Amino acid sequence: MSVLTPELLANIGKQAPPRTEVVTRRDIRKYSVATAQRDPKFMAGDEAPPLYHVALFWDVVPLEELTPDGVSVDSLLPKFPLERAMAGGLKIEYHQPIRPGDVLVSNRTLTNIYEKEGRSGALIFYEIVMQVTTEAGEPVLTETTTRILR
Amino acid sequence: MTEATPKLEALSVGQELPRLEHRPDNVQLMMYNAALWNGHRIHFDLPYTQEVEGYPGLVIAGPLIGDWLTQCLLGWLGSAGRMTQLEYSNRAACYIGETLTSSGQVSSIDLKAGTAEITLAVLNEAGEVITPGTAVVAFD
Numbered sequence: 001m002s003v004l005t006p007e008l009l010a011n012i013g014k015q016a017p018p019r020t021e022v023v024t025r026r027d028i029r030k031y032s033v034a035t036a037q038r039d040p041k042f043m044a045g046d047e048a049p050p051l052y053h054v055a056l057f058w059d060v061v062p063l064e065e066l067t068p069d070g071v072s073v074d075s076l077l078p079k080f081p082l083e084r085a086m087a088g089g090l091k092i093e094y095h096q097p098i099r100p101g102d103v104l105v106s107n108r109t110l111t112n113i114y115e116k117e118g119r120s121g122a123l124i125f126y127e128i129v130m131q132v133t134t135e136a137g138e139p140v141l142t143e144t145t146t147r148i149l150r
Numbered sequence: 151m152t153e154a155t156p157k158l159e160a161l162s163v164g165q166e167l168p169r170l171e172h173r174p175d176n177v178q179l180m181m182y183n184a185a186l187w188n189g190h191r192i193h194f195d196l197p198y199t200q201e202v203e204g205y206p207g208l209v210i211a212g213p214l215i216g217d218w219l220t221q222c223l224l225g226w227l228g229s230a231g232r233m234t235q236l237e238y239s240n241r242a243a244c245y246i247g248e249t250l251t252s253s254g255q256v257s258s259i260d261l262k263a264g265t266a267e268i269t270l271a272v273l274n275e276a277g278e279v280i281t282p283g284t285a286v287v288a289f290d
Contacts, residue, residue, distance in 0.1 A: 027185070034181040035217045036172070038225055050220040050233060054213045058186040069198070070189035089239035090216060094232070146239075 003081050003122045004115050011078045016108040020135070021056050023048065025100035031055050048098035053132055053141060056098075057106045074128075076110045080149055082124050088147040095139040104140060107131045111144075124149040155230035158259065158289040161266055167226040167254035172218050172272075174210060176246055182214050207245035215240060215250070215281045219270040222252035223285050231289035234265070238283030244274055257284070264289050 025045035031052050032042040042049045048056075059072040066072055098104065112127040125148055132140040174182070176194070183193045191198045192209040199205045216238050223233060244250055250272050257269040270283040 030181070030185045034178060034185045035214060035221075036174075036178065038170075038221060049217065050224070050236060051213055051217045055186045058188060060187055066189055069203075070191045070195075072189075087239055087241050088212075089237070090213075091235070091237040093235050097232075 002115065003124065004113060008078055008080070009113055011110055012113055014076055014110045016076050019057060019106050021104055021106070023056065023098055023100055023102040023104060027055070028052060028098075028100060045100055050092070050094065052098060053104075053106075053143070056104065057130065057132070076108060076128060077126070080124055080126075082122065082149040084150050086123075086148040086150055088145060090146075091144045093142045095141060098140060102140075103135050105133050105135060107133075118150060121150070155228035156226065157230065158261065158264060158266060161256050161259050163256055163259060165256040167222055167256075167268065170218065170222050170225060170252045171249055172252065173249045174214070174246065176208065179208060179210060179214075179246060182211055186211075186213075205243065205245065207247060210244050210246065210248075210250075212240040212281075215244070215272050216283070218250065218252040218272055219254075219281065219283045219285070222254050223268055223270060223287070226254065227287055229290075231264075231287050233285050234288050235286040236283065237285070238270065238281055240281050242274075242278065242280040244272075244280055249275055250280070254285075 028045040028048045032049060035049060037043055037049055041047050061072045108128055108130045111129045114125050116123050125146060128145045130143045134140060179193055192203055192205060193211055196208055199208055219238055220236060252272050254268045254270045256266055258267040265286055265288050268285045268287060270285055271279045272281040274280050
């Protein structure tokens with residue numbers, strides 16, 4: 001029996017409102033220190049390390065919108081019948097480096113929801129694509145996240 | 151960076167990248183999650199993490215482990231090229247107090263395209279792969 005109803009599947013294609021963020025040298029340096037980067041250009045904040053965008057586009061929501069364990073709920077996602085998150089994967093294509101002063105736009109789309117039968121029951125997979133561009137629309141990077149719920 | 155930057159023509163399949171060790175402490179993990187603005191308790195609230203979630207210790211954030219893969223790759227690549235693609239998945243958790251190792255191996259070479267594919271992994275102290283990945287690098 002399928003755990004995915006037509007109502008749930010209708011969420012495929014849903015898009016989050018675009019977000020625009022300004023890249024600062026200070027934020028690159030904080031990220032570089034926190035990840036113990038070894039390359040001086042990252043530590044000086046001249047260029048952002050490859051996963052800096054994870055920090056740049058992390059959700060910022062009011063405290064009352066956090067769950068008791070301190071997590072912000074992704075507004076792109078419907079309420080799934082399975083809730084325990086398992087390992088997820090990330091695939092990123094890089095088009096150009098990120099530097100201080102850049103103004104970047106992210107567009108997130110829920111691109112797929114599907115299920116598979118696991119050893120101990122149904123698993124729900126979903127996929128979110130985040131396209132990061134300059135304000136002029138030039139591609140900076142494309143990130144595809146896959147998460148599994150059991 | 152004392153080692154010479156790699157050259158595409160001189161690469162061989164199976165060649166290993168220099169390994170890096172990572173041993174984050176509470177301060178680093180706090181700063182990492184602060185840099186993200188990630189308030190997930192399993193990264194800083196030890197009683198909650200152990201008593202409610204049942205983990206043995208504070209959980210090292212998944213994308214921080216992913217970052218180590220890029221450090222291993224870029225530490226080897228230097229200015230010889232750029233990473234055009236990265237893929238990884240966090241398969242098993244690891245905790246504050248552990249020493250993790252990032253590693254890589256050349257898995258294929260395309261001289262015509264000027265690219266190489268590198269298989270990456272973060273290993274725990276038992277030598278188990280907790281975060282496998284791959285990257286594509288384009289040589290200048």
